[in-house]
Amino acid sequence: MSYTREVMNTGCIVAPKGFSAGTVACGIKTVKDNLDLGIIFSEYPSTGAALFTTNQIYAAPVKLSRKAVQKGRTRAIVINSGNANACTGEQGDKDAEEMVRLTAECLKISEDEILVASTGIIGRPLPMDKVRAGIQAATASLGNTPSHGNAMARAIMTTDTRQKDIAVRLKIQNKDVILGGITKGAGMIAPNLATMLCFITTDVSLPASLLDECLRKSVESSFNRITIDGHTSTNDTVAIIANGASGVHISSSKENTGGSPLQIFQQGLDYVASYLAKAIVKDGEGATKFIQIDVIGARSRGEAARIARSIADSPLVKTAINGEDPNWGRIVSAAGYAGVELDESKTTLYINDILIFAKGMPAQCDLTTLSISMKSTDIQIRLELGLGNYSDTVWTCDLSHEYVTINAEYHT
Template sequence: MLESKQTATLPSGFQTSGTTCGIKASGKPDLALFVSDTPAVSAGVFTTNRVVGAPVTICKERVPASSIRAVIINSGNANACTGNQGLDDARAMTARVAEALGCNAEDILVCSTGIIGVNLPMDVITAGIPKAVDALAPSDDAFKAAATAMMTTDTFAKQFTASVGMSSGAVKIAGVAKGAAMIAPNMATMLSVIMTDAALTAEQCDDLLKHCVERTFNSISVDGHMSTSDTVLLLANGAADAAPADDNDFQTLRDGLQQVCEELATSIIRDAEGADHFITIDVEGFETRDAAFKVAKEIAESALVKTAITGNDPNWGRITSAAGYAGIDFDTVHLSLTINNTVVFKDGAPANFDEAELSAQMKSERDVYLRLVLSGGPASGKESVCFWTSDLTQEYVRLNSDYTT
């Protein structure tokens, strides 16, 4: 049984805080801390960019693991492309948290987000960590504060909690995320920490996270630019004294985790910089999931598709042509497309529809739904993918052209 919670509540045995240490010139919160009262099993999924932030390197050395106590996150500075000094600084952050919690530095994970190529102001971070530890609490307010302290260009804090009923008892899964641009599969300038009081092995934790990330965080794109810093971490501390007893329990737990991941991932797209439209792309009827994914990704990252939707233009030719250069050997005669449930392209040929009416509908609604279906021929099958993206507006260009200057 799966029950979502509108109020983001922490699972048992976790505390969080969000404080200001002085990294951001604005004086906004910039240090988030997530702590398990007892050692937690943990796994992570990270950017596949070859240029990575120092915290990604440190975290990849430390997970999967069964003794993680905390995650420390700073915003305002990505600690990326900072050489050996960046690695030393990331390790120093974990050592400072470990000292305050009374554990080993290797049991602390670290993330950073913000400007690339600038060394961390370690004096303010070192002074700020004890304050973050002192502010720890298991409350909803403390959870919201942690989600807020992770933000950079985000306009709202992103958090979600689900309750899952297994045969051995109920557990909670709660997560936070940050991200609004430099978003692309595998993954983005996006950070997420997900916590559960379920009891899991390190192998289960790793398997669950990879499965769910592939279908959520790796299925979103704002601009196709893969970041140096993106990280999703899962911590399971077993405080609810409930573990999956069989395949049904494991599936229920996986569904709950996927729901949390999807809520967080789609909230990133809803907060995409400058976006006017939230776009859902369903690609169906392909032989493999990988083929459907490649088609969906090309559509999602096409500048021409995104700008057409910005202009409320149901220009289906841009969508079908993007599908055509995805490198999948399908036959167009079996391809059909709907926009907001209006058939615009059917079995390889234009369909009759009221273009002005569909354009007016797109203008009046933030959500746009694209459904591309392959119904036969080469590369066809039963696999499908859901992918989420945003349109591309002048405001996005303004925000990102002014980002460092």
């Protein structure tokens, strides 16, 4: 590490100076008393940046926030869980707009300083009576204690089994600055953002365009590298708010050299985004194994990525790993149908650093060692193509009975 970093694990989203959060169980979720609405708020004027789903069918809040974030002045985010406000037509648009308007009134800030996000079931109108009361109550409960931050992390969960958050403290220009983040995921996670929400706060200040640049870089190497079931959702949102309360101002991308303030900030943001992206995979629906797939020796990064994702999305590979079986034939054949020209006689595969397929031939390997290593909760697949100098990595999880149970029994 070329910079000093301290990791914090509580109240993360309000750990940076000048941020507060308010949450409420307003009855959107069917299980009573489950938090289902929250507001993240910066006391100071801030800049913001956000990235959204690439799905052609996107939710009303995504449509609205995509527009609002253009101004770069994001200062608050209102989020509900339990209902995605997706495929809800004009009424959905109106409801998302009303959420923003009410939040603006309560916080006494401008509407274009607010982003809105929703997650949960698709195709049901939002219960706006509950949402209206919820926004009032969440605003009234704003605070910056660790328990406020923890409640915020829980308020965005759907089928997630645990709170996923992190904060890091960095030294920039001899001052302490903090980056805090929360995320939710579970099902429908695929590259290019999915039913995933992620919110990051920081007390550094950066111009909106530079903040956007930093966020894109971090997301490219984190959230865009994960897949659970290949299903990109309608609501994915990753947003960051930077309020400058630490007194540290980063102004130019030109200073992005070793140890520069911008580089330290980018490294911190990369760390937060990667940690949260991996946390989503580890808490994937029914996941029992975390799988890292490294494809190296490709002709281009794009080809490496296509192959890594083809392996990651193969139900046959995912079930084999669930069964702790080193079924390399499935891995190699999944690589073979990725639409990339391969040379079998140059293809080599390692599972957990054990050579198992060497240049087109099964390798002699210690099956006992291999079998024991498959019992680990971390599985590493490394495929060498021998075709060029590019590589890529994708993170995924196994496919278990529990996944089928969750998704067959989840009823609309």
